[in-house]
Amino acid sequence: MKEGLKTVYLFGNKTAEGRADMRNLLGGKGANLAEMSLIGLPVPPGFTITTEVCTAYNRLGADAVISAIRPEVEKGMAAVEEIMGAKFGDSVNPLLFSVRSGARASMPGMMDTILNLGINDTVVDALCKKTGNDRFAWDSYRRFVQMYGDVVLGMKPTSKEDIDPFEEIIEKMKEEKGVKLDTELGVDDLKELVVRFKAAVKKNTGKDFPTDPWEQLWGAIIAVFDSWMNERAILYRRLNNIPAEWGTAVNVQAMVFGNMGKTSATGVCFSRSASTGENKFNGEYLINAQGEDVVAGIRTPQEITLLGSQRWAQLQGISEKERAAKYPSLEESMPELYKELWELQNKLELHYKDMQDMEFTIQEGRLWMLQTRNGKRTGAAMVRIAMELCKEGLITEKEALMRIEPNKLDELLHPVFDKKALATAQVMAKGLPASPGAATGKILFFAEDAEKAIEKEPDAKLILVRIETSPEDLKGMYIAQGILTARGGMTSHAAVVARGMGKCCVSGAGDIEIDYKKRTLTMSGKTYKEGDFISLNGSTGQVFDGEIKTNDAEISGDFQALMDLADKYTRMRVRTNADTPHDAEVARNFGASGIGLCRTEHMFFEGDKIIPMREMILAKDADGRRAALAKLLPVQRADFEGIFTAMCDLPVTVRLLDPPLHEFVPKDRKGQEEMARVMGISVEEVAAKVKELEEVNPMLGHRGCRLGNTYPEISEMQTRAILEAALNLKAKGIKAHPEIMVPLAGSKKELQMQVDIIRETAEKVFAERKDRIEYLVGTMVEVPRAALTADEIAEVAEFFSFGTNDLTQMTFGFSRDDIGKFLPTYLEKNLLKYDPFQVLDREGVGQLMRIGVEKGRATRPDIKIGICGEHGGEPSSVAFCDSLGMRYVSCSPYRVPIARVAAAQANVSTQDK
């Protein structure tokens, strides 16, 4: 090690040698402890041994390192002793220490910690005398021996099957004493445990347990360094790309105890409400207790503030008198210390400019702050706190915007379970959190029964339970409160459609059993009949037994203010994927600036519209198809009029027919019989057609513009419906801005043929109507080849919309309907960091997008480029789209506010770079 290198940094007594920005040298924990101390917090004093020492240790070994840093460590120790007025290893007034790791990046639980260091037979007696609490003293002792034995002396079992030798001894002791809980062991038992523990150490290591506190300390420091190189830490680093050269720092800090009697206490507090965001200091504490007691819930913690305490009592139905007597607030029980705490929390919030979540301990009338961090909060609290901090002038508008975790806004947009009701609810199964919100209702297995159920009981709440859903289930899904499927991932049909509808959905709950014949659902051994109640949490994927009360989420007034802020700072626009006037209105209310994807096929499943569609499919030639399409024309035109009206003055991108035709015909015998009856043909004929339409890989089959190029009359009819609708509205003074989008083009020629059909049809319509409107013609970029040849495609496309769902499927070669068979393994083994259908894969799919954008712009510099895959509502993907300079993202209506914030954040981040 370099001569004269500073290796130990002191903190405590409202000062410190380190700072928050010395993370690389002191590790995260060390830097934070220094910062807290520096700004005047009463932090238990201690010192940090730098990460450079760890690196040196790995190179030079223990002896060299210890002799190099010993003088500084001894100096640090002396300083701590002075602050604490106690002495390490002292036989009268002893001081105990914790020794903790702390790397540059957080590696939770990966490395080792030793508490209560500095205890031995002499010290334990002194502790007994000093605290008058023998149990506390001996329990601390036996815990130390156990922890030290495990961590420093290497007695911790290496495999999960083996039992910790100390736990074995405790178990045996409890058996002997006939007790069940550790806490039932008496002081003598604890003393006996220490003896037996030490014997085990001797037997195991051949050496006596070290009684010299300094020997204990050096052992612990070296053990922490060693833990940097333990197997799980190495694995963790490999998985998280953390270089081994970084090393860990070691924090040696004085122990403080909240369980040293009635003048001691411990607690957790928040500078504002983590649940509502209200600007009120709040928290809980326990007198004569350790931190873990507050968390463990053995004793009921008390409120810190008087106001909080009174609110609590009211909810519990406890009289003010009883409250004041039995559950006084800290404000009442220790008013001086409360005042000090209030000031500290205020100082911390002003320093960190965010709501703080703090841990404190009061040891014999003295307040110590153990930790502070930005507090976790609900979506509502997040919005309120950010906007109020901004109003208070603590943070700027941009900072307020950047404080928002866009995904958490989702909570503000969907119903939630009533908290109390949820507390007693029983989880029966778990699936994927496919579409957020809470839903409760009666089980229904067949979508087509939904209408009947609603006729019978108009207020009926229904949960549609299916193995998987298909387009035929759309109406039933719409009526139901929520959808539960046994198969399918986050981007299965059920999930995508439900998110579009803003409807709760749990998909791919693999452990549930559905018997369509018996109409039963079995989960966790319990069998439910049709009509039985279940509840779904689409935000967590949980499936609950029975009915659970739901509440509409509160949207605070700050929400609108946040949205205005987002619009002020954004560059990209946010459009929506919407197929109905209703969806369009929802999205418009959420601030969508147009429709980025209107799927025309969904319209065909409503009511009787499927009949002419099926007639077209069954037609033997182009004339037959034209006759059927003539019936569809007025229907589609009316649909477009509805959507254009809802989106008046805003652009609407309409995608021409995309799915393979077999999606429009029934696969099951019953459905085929029904279809045969309606169409007036034999069921064999229907079955033969269905068979003929079957595909091995429908995803890569006869769909998209391949349909429009083999059956040009379909594109003709759709173009006509779009433009006639726009002209009809123009006559009424409603402005429509249609953008006609060709799906699945993979080459310029493929697109050219569609563009020719569209332009020719348009001219015909305009000539017939003696009027015209402006419209654009563009294409989806969703086939890898389209991105690769975007320069040529841009010669005929006025806009590009990246269909990242399909582009992801083809770039990875992953069928999203089948990914469930290997995705869980891939995520678990870290072969994939995220589900690429949720978070855009920048490296592969993103590379193709970049190629597509660059080539497209090379040909047509002002080409309008957007994205309309599911990723359009995922914040990190939105940021990537911003980095490509896209004009807009398009997402499902309920994701619009999220995307607006994400888009604004992306722009602010770029500007501030």
Place this chain on the structure above:
Amino acid sequence: MKEGLKTVYLFGNKTAEGRADMRNLLGGKGANLAEMSLIGLPVPPGFTITTEVCTAYNRLGADAVISAIRPEVEKGMAAVEEIMGAKFGDSVNPLLFSVRSGARASMPGMMDTILNLGINDTVVDALCKKTGNDRFAWDSYRRFVQMYGDVVLGMKPTSKEDIDPFEEIIEKMKEEKGVKLDTELGVDDLKELVVRFKAAVKKNTGKDFPTDPWEQLWGAIIAVFDSWMNERAILYRRLNNIPAEWGTAVNVQAMVFGNMGKTSATGVCFSRSASTGENKFNGEYLINAQGEDVVAGIRTPQEITLLGSQRWAQLQGISEKERAAKYPSLEESMPELYKELWELQNKLELHYKDMQDMEFTIQEGRLWMLQTRNGKRTGAAMVRIAMELCKEGLITEKEALMRIEPNKLDELLHPVFDKKALATAQVMAKGLPASPGAATGKILFFAEDAEKAIEKEPDAKLILVRIETSPEDLKGMYIAQGILTARGGMTSHAAVVARGMGKCCVSGAGDIEIDYKKRTLTMSGKTYKEGDFISLNGSTGQVFDGEIKTNDAEISGDFQALMDLADKYTRMRVRTNADTPHDAEVARNFGASGIGLCRTEHMFFEGDKIIPMREMILAKDADGRRAALAKLLPVQRADFEGIFTAMCDLPVTVRLLDPPLHEFVPKDRKGQEEMARVMGISVEEVAAKVKELEEVNPMLGHRGCRLGNTYPEISEMQTRAILEAALNLKAKGIKAHPEIMVPLAGSKKELQMQVDIIRETAEKVFAERKDRIEYLVGTMVEVPRAALTADEIAEVAEFFSFGTNDLTQMTFGFSRDDIGKFLPTYLEKNLLKYDPFQVLDREGVGQLMRIGVEKGRATRPDIKIGICGEHGGEPSSVAFCDSLGMRYVSCSPYRVPIARVAAAQANVSTQDK
């Protein structure tokens, strides 16, 4: 037009003003006529009006252009008259002309031609007198009026539904005369036709038919220029990227007639045999006939050479006496002219240095050469001619190599139908030419019956007829002579496997009907039972009625010489895709320099090997899978020993398990019952597993390394089998060079996990055996993402093999199993130039390959890169691989010679650039 610009180029009288390399100015035909004349051929004289005149015409119109070129045209006309000793429009010795278009690029049939120009009422009389053949003269006249009316006077119908007015008149005349054929009309009838034709012209155009030859000429010239801008020509240019600015030249040439009596004749001849390549002048002729008579087959043409004539007579069973009397050769009937012709053909071959296909006409004892071109030839002739020309010193080795059309070599490698037998065969259906060769045999509908059929009748020839094939049919396909399927494209299972086996296959014969229940096949209205004979031509896609004799194709000694030449000049190596020792041996005999793709899964379908495979699939956990895999291990090891032995000393790339597991279980009830019986479990259990394995898009599902990463024990077993086999052989002195290939990796991490498994397993095996061998680990690049991230993937891959089948599927988003629904339309409408599964798409898929190669080399400069998709045997794709600097291509055994030549040609082309 520019003053003094030369606009007319003369040719004829063994000289010319143009040359072969003046194609841009004179068009293809004009340049060729000039070249033939220049080298001394007796070409009917004429002149070419340049393409520049056409361009000027489009700008300036007819009057300006005519007045500008008139002096040169008149000069040209005078020159021709002098050479021919006759005069344009003369009333005693008239000269007729043809007026033809001729663009820079060949546009067959797109533009117009006028023959016999210069005829009128006076000239026709002169012709009658001069030739003594009134019929000839009047027929020429009426043809001219019709052609001129159609083309120049605009009377040709514009739609297919309308009837040519002249044809209408002829039909009416034939009705009046009660005859059926045009040739049955007499001279007076022809005269009457001319009258009626002229009346129709008058009625239609309001003008008299032009009698002035010069007026006729200018009209014809302008009409040819106009035809450059006709609709079909514009469309053709658009489809073939020919700029409109090029324009067409106009060739005005003296007409010569072979039908002017006994001293006139016409014929076609070849400088060598087009069928065998033998270096013998040969051809056919007819005395007193026109060119079309030779082609039409109304009269039997006679052989040109005495040798040819005698050979012909022998085959026909005609005595020498009869032959000499009735069918004398040109050598006998016109010995002087024959000698002249012989010298001309010899001169032409020496000039063009290739076998020439020539047309000639003898008009009244004078020989005229009308055309010469490099002759079309069979594969055998192609090889023999190229190699002999080389031996004769006429062309270099490289030139000989470049003369080979690699795909035509295929003819040398498969059986062919006996020509005579084929002549009377009836075509019943047509499918895709999926795998070349000829096959004849008895219909068989179920592959599993093949073995029984062979047991009963060991010499039985079978044709397997299926709607489509699956891996379960492998054995049956192997036994059968040929395969016929109703569904599937050029890369369907049947097609790919058949090509691999070198077995004849016709796939996707959409019009045949197969009834498995009744065991019948219906084609063109005829129903065949199992056991009935049919025949297939896998090179054309034809399906024939009944049995047709087949012959093994002759492989001339030049074939080997050609292969040696290919190897001498190649840079890339050619490997083979082979899964069995037999395939490996076939390929090795064809000169494969290793195996580029050994699919391990095909082995599992042989005999009982499927049983442990199915046990593995049914296993409930990793232990169960391991137990089943332990049974597969010796089986796979033995397979690899066989293949390594066959490929001794050459590298063998073994691909780990790739297909989804559902390919290994039966989909039908009968098969499931059988499987349940063999496995000793309930059929419900089997059915449930099959259902569980089902996938929506199996192409993009749980397959490739996704299997090996979810079930690592599979990769362990396969690695062990490969390396144990190699070690076993090493002990016997046989050198194996295994290259273990991971399929379908899309990211470095995915590949890394497989590489770790392989390397760890290898070290275990080597430790157990106390011996080791060299081996490589690499990956397929077949997912777009793999190409895009090839830099990272190359960190762990020692070689790349581009799997262009899957890469094409994913880059286009085309499922090759489903492409049949739209590919025909796409090819027909020119949305695709080729089936991308046959000819590599350089623009899209090729771009990804280029990215993959460049990124791969950036990380690992010496990385071994090859291709193992179907494209590895397609010449233009092989050339592309060479341009990427690949190390090898791999193709099915029967394509190896083709790929070897293609690879050598690609290298020669690059070097000579």
